[in-house]
Amino acid sequence: MPAMNMIQALNSALDAMLERDPNVLIFGEDVGYFGGVFRVTDGLQKKHGVTRCFDSPIGEAGIIGAAIGMSVYGLRPVVEIQFADYIYPGYDQIVSEMARIRYRSAGDFFVPITIRTPYGGGIFGGQTHSQSPEALFTHVAGLTTVIPSNPHDAKGLLISAIESDDPVIFLEPKRIYNGPFDGHHEKPVEPWPKHPMSEVPEGHYTIPLGKAAVVREGADVTVLVYGTMVHVALAAAKEAGVDAEVIDLRTLIPVDIGTIVASVEKTGRCVIAHEATLTSGFGAELCALVQEHCFYHLEAPIERVAGWDTPYPHIFEWDYFPGPKRVADAMRRAVEA
Amino acid sequence: MPAMNMIQALNSALDAMLERDPNVLIFGEDVGYFGGVFRVTDGLQKKHGVTRCFDSPIGEAGIIGAAIGMSVYGLRPVVEIQFADYIYPGYDQIVSEMARIRYRSAGDFFVPITIRTPYGGGIFGGQTHSQSPEALFTHVAGLTTVIPSNPHDAKGLLISAIESDDPVIFLEPKRIYNGPFDGHHEKPVEPWPKHPMSEVPEGHYTIPLGKAAVVREGADVTVLVYGTMVHVALAAAKEAGVDAEVIDLRTLIPVDIGTIVASVEKTGRCVIAHEATLTSGFGAELCALVQEHCFYHLEAPIERVAGWDTPYPHIFEWDYFPGPKRVADAMRRAVEA
Amino acid sequence: MRNRSSLSLHIPQPKYRPGEKAEFSYVNVPKAGTVERPPSDAKAQNITSLAYSLIRVLDDEGNAVGSWDPKVNVEMLRKGLRAMMLTRAYDDRMYRAQRQGKISFYMKSTGEEATSAAYAFALERDDMCFPSYRQQGLLIARGYPVFEMMCQCYSNARDPVKGRQLPIMYSSRENGFFTISGNLGTQFPQAVGWAMASAYKGDDRIAAAWIGEGTTAEGDFHHALNFASIYRAPVILNVVNNQWAISSFQGIAGGEQATFAARAIGYGLPGLRVDGNDFLAVYAAAQWASERARANQGATLIELYTYRVEGHSTSDDPGRYRPADEGKSWPLGDPIERLKRHLIALGEWSEARHDALNTEMVELVRETQREVEAIGTMEGGARPPLGTMFEDVFKEVPWHLRRQREQAGG
């Protein structure tokens, strides 16, 4: 099995789907000849032809609006929004249209669209290349929101997303495109091939949507994370010396409540971590769910570790990023409470 | 003191500010000659002139973008988005611009804008005239989000919003424009003049942003609500026979944490109710805050009562609306747990 | 040294307000037949004048004149007339149903019936339409049963969209009628995407979309024209300029400075300006644009110049912002009257037949209403089952919605 980084794995998923289904097509800003600013669509135009993978104008609402029309025709468009920070011009088409077409037409129409977009900080991208807007999608009924944390899942989840008959927001943690990142920005990046999850099968396979992965079993505290923060949480657990159970949610909506509840009932403690702004972040929903389902098992307040309630500041990137120290502290507070 | 309904009170606030400050101006779809589809700007163009209150094209992004430029010039634009459901085309200008101009320019520029918009259900408006999108603003750093529940507060809060040097999202619960509504849709509406909070002073006064109001003191359970749900909660408390402390948040961000914590420390129980879709609603944040600040005082799981995770369905309006029965049940569960 | 005069802000104003006497002498109405029809493969930049004139076929006497005369058969004309008359009867009935509290809301298309109905004949059955909320005429002309439409308005057990949408928000895949949105303009780029998909597949189907002139101010209008131009999408983009957007006259959407058809020019697309109350002119323009699209020459923007005779919706009171009789002086007449006159001029119709058809339409609607009300109204009778409220959010109902369905007792 070839070792791939996230970019290669995502590219491989797209390649497999272009191969398999003539109704799959890709478009977005700079995704065609150039292959995307992060190179996720590299080579796909050359291999599959200009109408299967092409450049779009810089108009996110137009991209998503057109994708909706295409999907109504019967295609399965996979569109790229260059950075998650630039998805807002298309937000109306997402919220008012894509998310509710099946509902408002009582299933007469449905729109199998995948919106791929890189999100998150850690690349010194400043406030408009670092955002984590997942909570703006989890609040919208009708959207499936997916965030992979490694190449193997990335490919399998992306294929599931494309094959889903519902629209999927597929957020790609750009900081870990090239290698897992545990938040120790001062250390050199370890590339993916050294990581077991970089073994990516060729061709078609799926990882089911709606299923979390327990990436570390533990007895003392449940840690709910996704994307880049999975790696940060694993490092933090080690550094805190806490026997944490780390759960990689993978799909945010519908969230895998079974796995979460089983774990918190076992550990009695819970830490939630994400890069997005704390207030009204997806961590708030997780926190509400955990206290609702596991109230009588909880032995300590649920801890949230998140980006501060400010835009992502360029020079204070590492003060903003909820790194292993902050996550470890939260774990310690949770187990010591 | 004249008794006013919400529409009159809001109109009076706008009138007072147009009178007082030549830099205040109003624009939006149908707000000029016609006076707005809910009549909130009725008569203002006639009284203050066509450049002080005028119609705009149907382009929410243009409205907010233009308002930003005006506020940079030194004006204080108050713009109306006809329904909160139609704010999404302007969401990019709100999130990427309005909310962060002060921050990204380190205070070099700031944008004192008030965006007024009617929100919420209960008028058989179907899925695109009933939405409650507050959580999509509370997640965005830099936005103050305000929701009044009665004429007196509405006027005072709106004047504070206009005078604020920060941008304010001012959500108006349209179901209670004409009278308080406790969720008993089968009963005739009691108009505002019978309600003590309909006594609205003439001229200028303010209600401070960031301060909640305890609208009913009680010992058994804290109920966190805003907008229409304040009235529903009061009715529910009565019907459940529960000695509830009902807190009208009034400002969602920055939320009045002191009032919330003091109450939950006293009651040990908490119910949160809003019309918006449950998942990732503002109730999730409130729940997370309460469990974080009051964990050791909590004697029962925090209850959330909210709109279901579906679009607002036309014919099932009253099954969707979190009415007094559902809120009362939650109160009972909270006190009996 | 600076010597500049002070600026002032221009706020467009309609010519007449309530209490004033409206007249439309400022509207330039060329004689029918005077605008030349170019071949449908003409270069966009060579036919920009079409964006500033007004394509008209039916003259005041009811004759079809000029090169835009589509020369269609009488059967089609009669069908078109019937569709428009049924639409009007339906509108009247549903308006009254709303006033009687039987349905929550309604929007009439009175006076604008031709802007929709004519397309049902100019398009193929499998072409796809992306309507706004005022294209009921299209759905009726395509043969969708009034019964289904009414059940939708009544949100009853037979409502095809299961009570989920406001009245008039129809959806019919079978009839090539996309689910109507409450959000203005969103369907415009969607139509372009659909058309791109047809081209992508190498098929021969085209799309058409409708928005109001007020809605052209939305960003989606721009996206639609831009994508259509760039990818040469086989789509007809219609702007129904009925002069009003709720209370705002068309100058608030930019109509003071240029026509809406002229917006096409900057995208290198043809823009046609058409008498929207002239069934034959609408048909002819649609046919020209459809010919062009099917020949892989891309999109056309069509401004359908008409007048909104009634209020914006049942929530509106136009007497507050425009003269009550403004519609009476509208210089382009009434689409039903004009087509009727044409058929009579052809010797293919008569006042008596017209009256009879009208009675038939009114009866059909009344009869249907009885059936529909027997099933259920807003106030009672059979509704979709409560549990359906939690369906179709996703293809499968996920755990959290199953749980909520239980909590709701559905």
Next chain:
Amino acid sequence: MRNRSSLSLHIPQPKYRPGEKAEFSYVNVPKAGTVERPPSDAKAQNITSLAYSLIRVLDDEGNAVGSWDPKVNVEMLRKGLRAMMLTRAYDDRMYRAQRQGKISFYMKSTGEEATSAAYAFALERDDMCFPSYRQQGLLIARGYPVFEMMCQCYSNARDPVKGRQLPIMYSSRENGFFTISGNLGTQFPQAVGWAMASAYKGDDRIAAAWIGEGTTAEGDFHHALNFASIYRAPVILNVVNNQWAISSFQGIAGGEQATFAARAIGYGLPGLRVDGNDFLAVYAAAQWASERARANQGATLIELYTYRVEGHSTSDDPGRYRPADEGKSWPLGDPIERLKRHLIALGEWSEARHDALNTEMVELVRETQREVEAIGTMEGGARPPLGTMFEDVFKEVPWHLRRQREQAGG
């Protein structure tokens, strides 16, 4: 019976890709001086041809010719030249600083300096500019110190925006330069709003805004033109058509079917198409539009036709999508070279003085860089205090941010 041919999807393609030999013979370059300058109060509909031609003043010999020659004094020309040369020296230095890892990111404006710098002279000091990220030339020409700009790029303790923004995201209210956004196009309707405010107040200030041709595809482009047209806002809306938007050629933004200046026509606004590498042509067009705006005649759209000589940013590698030497064959030359030749032709400049000025600019930048680096770079030195991270989200720091500041140890 149906007999239609199958459609196909058109995907625009640039003429040349890496490995091919680029040449621009397909670009129509009229001789300098051949386009007539109408009075600035001309009716928009009478001057639509300006949207399709190319206003040029400087001919190949360096002479200013034709009715668009603004006949400015030599002092201004020398200042303009200096501003462009300083901009280029600054760009070169910052580009290198990024390559050396001293700053995180950079964007050059090489070859496009005239599209910004000329405006500093055509506008009044208190007119307001809403730039994109490639208008550093404007800020420099307005006299903003390179020191401040560099501190911004270094995010050090003297950074006017306190380290919060990516390099090049300047902000200077004092210099009428609006805080740059990372989000494309948002500044366009903002500029219109600012201009509306000036008119609302009865002042005489005007606004100007810049976006790239790629950015015209955003909805905000449409909103800006529409609002500007409707309310007759005193604003100059510039589209810098530098042929590329990252890796996408201008055809992907709609440039195959019409010019970007032609977009103005549908809004009833004048659209000028201008040689963006001709300092005098840019100045003259800006001046025409400013005269018009100040006379309360509203907005102008100006397409500044130029070429992006370098990569999109330091994150880009243009060799992957266009011929490496494409810029060499660009038919409009280099703006600095052309203005230099003009000054020499006037007898007001020489190669020697040019070289000396160049050395001076390079030295100035180098010297400033030393000062700035002594304060702090990305890698070390003085930064804004950590606690400032929580300021300016709101005017006052609210409880939750005070709490977070404590948690962060700031």
